[in-house]
Amino acid sequence: MLARISLFALAVVLLALISLVPTLQFPSSAEVSTFIGPRVWPLTLIIALLGLGSALLLITWRDARRGTTYDDELAALSHPPSGSVATQRFTFASTRHWWLIAATLIYTWLISEVGFLFASIAFTLVCTLLLGARSWRTILITLVVATLLMQGVFVTLLGIPL
Template structure:
């Protein structure tokens, strides 16, 4: 289990580092007429993604070291091997969310911010377990209204 979490943390760190290059190509606030430039929000998300990925990796390595130390102090268990875990949707949900995020980034350039945001919010709501169509519709409508309100109205940043 710790190997999979380590791989996930490394994938998060790699995603943050790869996303840094195109994000730095966005104009800064000095280059546009808005108070906060288009680079600020994605750059802050990438910084948080990188820091949280590093924290997850550090905690996983610490837990592995502690569990290895605890196993060396105790007697060996019978059987020696843990039962194999089934590969199911619940066990791979985090990978689906990462794939949806990458798809959202690609789709945003093809169909525009608003349409891609509607699809991304709908997919993520379903991936996170919402089953009531009323809850799904309310979540999508509120998320899109917040995105439009914050970026276009509050910050004055035109969306693609």
């Protein structure tokens, strides 16, 4: 198990290092007309990926040196007690992640059809419902706050008109 985690962490670190070169070729904020350039967000993600992948790799190596094993815990999780037989059903709760992925794909398509702001409001509404909000007051507050944040961040802070 430690070998798999180490391999995964190493792959994450290598992905971050390989992605660093093309990301540094994006224009900076000094080269474009917006407050924050196109390089900032991908570079932030790559730095986070590099840091978290390195941390996972170091923690895994530390645990291997200490002799910590995860095989017993994994075996206990994969084999439920003999008295309970778990059957998988396709309920809304068990397929919620697929609905969120579908909503994200539709949102991506909808941006070009109706515009960013309206598509984002619709996406926020759908995601709020998918994540379990049932009170219309909560849903309305979420929509208003999300809309104000989108307007505030993109128009006011970044200078990108919607």
